[in-house]
Amino acid sequence: MKTHALICIFAVACIPLTGCSLFKKKQPPPVQTIAASPVSGTELDPANTEKLRHGETMRAYPVSRYVDPRDPNLMHEAHIVYRKENPAAWNLTPHAPTVVPLGPVLALADPAEKTQLLPAEVEQKMAAQNRLMAALIEQNETLTAELSRLKSEITKLRESQTTTTKPEKQ
Incomplete structure (x- = not known):
């Protein structure tokens, strides 16, 4: 009987020390849920x-x-x-016109944004045209130089002619 009373006193004394942890239910750890991100093409x-x-x-x-x-x-x-x-x-009778994709796009929306490589034959013809243009520019420069030289000679000849044909005053 005394042991029974001691056990009761011990149990009553231990309850405040343990903070009633014997009677508390253990809480499960919080479950982390990850919000599902929408998948493109699944909802309209x-x-x-x-x-x-x-x-x-x-x-x-x-x-x-x-x-x-x-x-x-x-x-x-x-x-x-x-x-x-x-x-x-x-x-079954939509008011908006239905667009049906018929195949790959054959033209660029903005050709300035995307440069395409030219075929080799076109590149060769462009290089030949560039060489011809450079030769024409060089020829033009030599011809203008020759013209300016000829103009200066003509002016010299006219000056010399006018000086020789002028009668001297006496």
């Missing part, structure tokens, strides 16, 4: 949804108080009754 925006499918048409009808026709002992309070007028259906 509302504008495109109407092009594919018509939503169902719902109507709301307000009803005031009335006595139940099946049981005259029941009265219904005023409420709203919702009725599905038209079910959802596929849009």
